[in-house]
Amino acid sequence: MLIAQYLLSEFEAQAPVTRKFLERLPEDKLTWKPHPRSMTAGQLAYHLALVPGGVVQGAQKDQIPPPDFQFFPQPATVQEVLDAFDQSIATVREVLPGFDDAAMNATWRIVAGDQEIAAMPRVAFLRNIMLNHWYQHRGQFCVYLRLLDIPVPSSWGPSADERSVLQPEPQPA
Structure with a gap:
């Protein structure tokens, strides 16, 4: 299996899980935040929606400037978040299969002016930022x-609120 196809299969398995989380956010909680230095719930949801598509677009280049971590847009509605998520998913599905194994193993860089901030194989960038970073958020x-x-959806296993698809329903005694 090609490296890109392997990453895409994991992405396809995790995209519906992430959508379940995003759909749980109530419209009236978009501006809520747990701490003054935290992102709002809407900003974090929007970031979750945008990460995969934005990262795969950045991976199309051999180098990019450092991202601007100072600005996280505040969505006006949950639908705005879900629409951004759908577009992000479509971008990954369109772009990721275009990378052959040579491109995936080629060095990808973050460069600020003349200073190299990071250099790694493109596959490491996609694994670490498109997927691992996405899971962390x-x-x-x-x-x-x-x-x-708000009830937390199950992901890899059950949450305190929801059974996992891998967990059988209890049988009546």
Whole structure:
């Protein structure tokens, strides 16, 4: 299996899980945040929606400038987040299969002026940022839901609120 196809298969398995989390955010909680230095729930949800598509677009280049971590847009509605997520998913499905194994193993860089900030194989960038970074923020969003007393969806296993698809229903005695 090609490297890109392997990453895409994992992505396809995780995209519906992430969508379940995003769909749980109530419209009236978009501006809520757990701490003054935290992102709002809407900003974090929007970031979760945008990460995969934005990362795969950045991976199309051999180098990019450092991202601007100072600005996280505030969505006006949950539908705006879900629309951004759908577009992000479509971008990954369109772009990722275009990378052959040579491109995946080629060095990808973050460069600020003449200074190289990071260099790694493109596959490492996609694994670490498109997927691992995405999962980390999904976990963070899980905590937001818990603090808002919103039922947390299951992901790899059951949550305290929901059974896993891998967990059988209890049988009546």
